[in-house]
Amino acid sequence: MRSLSPEEAELWARVAATIRPLSREPVAPRSQEKERQSNAVPKPRVMPPQTAPKARSKPVPINERTLDGTWDKRLRSGNVAPDRVLDLHGMNLDSAWAAIDRGLEQAIARGERVMLLITGHHRPGEPPVQRGRIRAAVHDWLAASRHAPQIAAVRGAHRRHGGGGSLYLVLRR
Numbered sequence: 380m381r382s383l384s385p386e387e388a389e390l391w392a393r394v395a396a397t398i399r400p401l402s403r404e405p406v407a408p409r410s411q412e413k414e415r416q417s418n419a420v421p422k423p424r425v426m427p428p429q430t431a432p433k434a435r436s437k438p439v440p441i442n443e444r445t446l447d448g449t450w451d452k453r454l455r456s457g458n459v460a461p462d463r464v465l466d467l468h469g470m471n472l473d474s475a476w477a478a479i480d481r482g483l484e485q486a487i488a489r490g491e492r493v494m495l496l497i498t499g500h501h502r503p504g505e506p507p508v509q510r511g512r513i514r515a516a517v518h519d520w521l522a523a524s525r526h527a528p529q530i531a532a533v534r535g536a537h538r539r540h541g542g543g544g545s546l547y548l549v550l551r552r
Contacts, residue, residue: 454547457537462491467498467513475513476520483526494548497541
């Protein structure tokens with residue numbers, strides 16, 4: 380553990396000077412406190428009931444959620460016809476996020492199962508206009524979306540549906 384620099388020590392002293400005790404009783408000196416404890420009748424200690432700790436499972440990221448083998452095989456081969464197609468070309472980040480949210484809301488309300496999200500390919504390099512920002516943000520958006528629990532999985536699309544520039548969003552029934 381390192382020691383505090385002079386600036387940090389000064390800052391800590393200023394913070395410590397603002398601390399007020401939680402109780403309104405004056406703090407007794409240590410010797411009086413020990414006397415009071417020795418004269419006090421010890422209280423029986425009651426142990427809380429033992430309960431098994433709840434196992435917390437980490438939420439699985441959307442792009443790592445699993446489907447059964449049949450679904451993955453159909454998606455990889457391109458044998459899935461999307462129920463809804465959402466093309467984000469020409470949109471900025473805010474309008475793309477709003478379109479995804481609206482599209483998911485409509486697809487879930489209609490009981491659709493597969494949504495094709497066309498984000499466009501990521502272009503390496505930095506041309507005058509930055510490209511690929513929607514594609515880079517889409518997984519975070521989906522994970523933070525109010526519709527995240529209804530998304531069963533996110534997979535890359537088959538070439539006939541846009542390949543690397545598109546994603547399948549598989550929705551729960």
